[in-house]
Amino acid sequence: MVADHTRVRGSYDTVAEEYLVRIGDELEHKPVDRALLWVVVAEAAGGVVADLGCGPGHVAGWLAGHGAEVVGIDLSPRMVELARREHPKAAFRTGDLLDLPAEDGEFAAAVALYSVIHLEPGELAPAFAEMRRVLRPGGFLLLSFHLGTEVRRLDEWWGHQVDVDFHFLQTDAVVAHLTAAGFAVEARLEREGLPEEAPTRRGYLLARRTD
Template sequence: MTNSADHGRVRASYDVVAEEYRERVGGELAFKAVDRGLLGVVVEAAAGGVVADLGCGPGHVTGWPAERGVKAVGVDLSPAMVELARRDHPEAEFREGDLLRLPASDGEFDAAVALYSVIHLEPAELSPAFAELRRVLRPSGTLLVSFHLGTEVRRMDEWWGHRVDVDFHFLELETVAGLLAEAGFTVDARLERGPYPEEAQTHRGYLLARRG
């Protein structure tokens, strides 16, 4: 179901940039009012249960609910990112894992977010990834997915002066909504926004869905 070599490229690329990524991106929620608002919806939907951050990077999103007394679990492909997350956010739990083989039991999470993590999957991997996300959510559990809007694929071989080899897949809102529906989710809300001045200048899409 997955090209392990491609996921190895993603893992190695994020390992290389982990420290600088944390420095540049780790404080982004301070200026992302939309993201904070949607995270608040997710936390409320979890109703005191466990919130998962799938593709957590250095753990700043995982730390947001954890700092508010919510049990939070972050999962990331990159061991270097997980190490940083554990160091900076000891109030949360972090695990290494792939979106296609999540290190979680069936129905373990009450809600989950996947913020800009599905953009590194090949198109054929989206459906199995959404099936895996459905597996780890409890019935009626809430899922928030975000991604860059469009149809292009950007390959990066240099990132902040580091040699990398990673693809960024831009996605269309209705395409992702359709794949979520096929995987057994009900999409409750769709949102698009333009870029903030402090971030990469791409348009963003968000989908808020419930597991059937």
């Protein structure tokens, strides 16, 4: 599927430096996220983990620092540049969720934290099909998103001019897409936003490629 994600790419290129400053240490105050990432490390069992929509690489860096071999992939070239600078223990590639720069079955596990929220509704199914493609049979996926039905468009972000949409998602709809793409959802989790975060309710899914 060919998609035009120019607006998203340009927006994240624009805020990349500020994003690193504001978000780059967020795992320090996210114990639930850290716990789920430990599950990913265990599930990968020495295989390579993909961080899909890795931003400035802080999640990939955490995974690499806790024993995983990691490849981070992001749409924004500037984000990838910062990730390589900040987290040399991980590898990084520039790429789109609908056309991942990876071989079939290359990864033992993958995380996609708040990256699918920038996809249009019709892009979720092909994105999950791509995630399945790059995971080995039985590969593990951790997915997170903002819960709801709204679409928030930002034209200003931390003082920078941007043009990006944030799609809130409903858990049952995401589960249906994952199931249709060839995943079995093994766990669901919801939580409220933390004081350090945007005030949204968050959803997490743990899923596995079924064959």
